[in-house]
Amino acid sequence: MASHRRPKQPSRARVTVLTTAAAAAVVLGGNAAHAAPAKPSKGEVKEKVDKLHEEAEQATEKYNGAKEKQKKLEKEIDALQDNVARGQEDLNELRDAIGMAAAAQYRSGTIDSSMQLFLSADPDDYLDKASTLDQLSNQQVESLAEIQDKQRELAQQRQEASTKLDDLAETREELGKKRKEVQAKLAEAQKLLNSLTAAERAEMAQEEAKAAQESASLAGGGGPAGSGFAASAFAAAQTKIGVPYSYGATGPNSFDCSGLTSWAYGEAGVHIPRTSQAQANAGTRLSMSQLKVGDLVIFYSDLHHVGLYAGNGQVLHAPRTGTNVRYESINNMPFQFGVRI
Incomplete structure (x- = not known):
């Protein structure tokens, strides 16, 4: 028959020892988990700061590139917009000239169906209808062809300007990102420097001053x-x-x-x-x-x-x-x- 004796209970002294040991382990473990990381030495800080400054300079050159691209695009867009404005003026003058000729024909009762077609439709559409060209004078044909060329040129320039405006918007966005990247690197470097003691910062400043003095002596x-x-x-x-x-x-x-x-x-x-x-x-x-x-x-x-x-x-x-x-x-x-x- 199996024994039903109650298990022997640990003594109060043994319980106290175990409890104390467990508490000590928890405290030590907690301290280890929350212990502050070792403060970096001045040399380690300088190494990290130099690295951050190098990364900042890398970002700076990309920032400079974006800035130059922005300037170039702004000049090109200004030139295109000026060309479009002048081209539109030229186109208006051409239209006015042929319109005056049409008005004169109308007053004299000699306006033909081809001129009526021009006045009521786009010249591109009109010129595609080659069957009507024999009803126009050579001068009118040349004027309409010039108008057509000018319209195509303006459309191309407007499209080019629109594309460059989109590119400019992207470049400005890139410029802003690179500026923030540079500033973030420099801020991180300054934070590291601020972690040093006043004496350590003074030593680094003296080292930099020494480098400047050596430079002056060269x-x-x-x-x-x-x-x-x-x-x-x-x-x-x-x-x-x-x-x-x-x-x-x-x-x-x-x-x-x-x-x-x-x-x-x-x-x-x-x-x-x-x-x-x-x-x-x-x-x-x-x-x-x-x-x-x-x-x-x-x-x-x-x-x-x-x-x-x-x-x-x-x-x-x-x-x-x-x-x-x-x-x-x-x-x-x-x-x-x-x-x-």
Whole structure:
């Protein structure tokens, strides 16, 4: 027969020990789950901030490209709309002229059925009815053909303007997105910097000031210039050493990287494209050993950064947000190729 004895109950002391251990495990586990992540070091923050600034510059060059496209489209649309307005005036004059001729025929009682057809229908429709052409004078046929050509030209220009207006709307939307992307990257970088102590931020500021001082001590301009234009462009850029970086800026009081190079060559009397990617295709490509002072220097695989070769293994450029136009070693960034304008 099976035993029906009651199981032995744990002692009060043992229950107390187990309860205390369980409570301790819960507390420790809770603390582990809610423990604040380790505060990043100054070096880690700097690395993340530099990465964010690089991403912001990538977005900046796309922003610049959209902005240039917007300007181009606005000019093209203005020109098309002007052409359409002038074309409509020409068309009205042609219609008035043939209408006056028809009125004269009507008053004299000599208006023919073909002219009546013109006055009551579209010239395109009329000219398709070739059987009536022998009833018109040569001058009337030429006038109607000119009206037809002008109408077709205006229709084409209106369609082209409409297409470009749609493209402009999309470009403006893209421009807004890229602006927000740049601003978000910069805001994230600033948030990281704000997480540092005052002493750590002061150390980083001192490091940046030291880099600026080292830049000022560099001679720059070692060796011959790539061309007369390059020499003039480099001389112009040298006058902007110490001017702050600002995304989308083309000078004269602030610059982004391609804003500085396009401004400098503009001062030399040469127009080059606005963005670094477009500037990469603006002239003859060069290896590092072929570089001369004033040549463009393109960095990163996506070509999102550009500067001017300063000689002696240095580049003069607008680095990124929080810095000023300065000299820097060409080896501090992934060199792609040079461009001689």
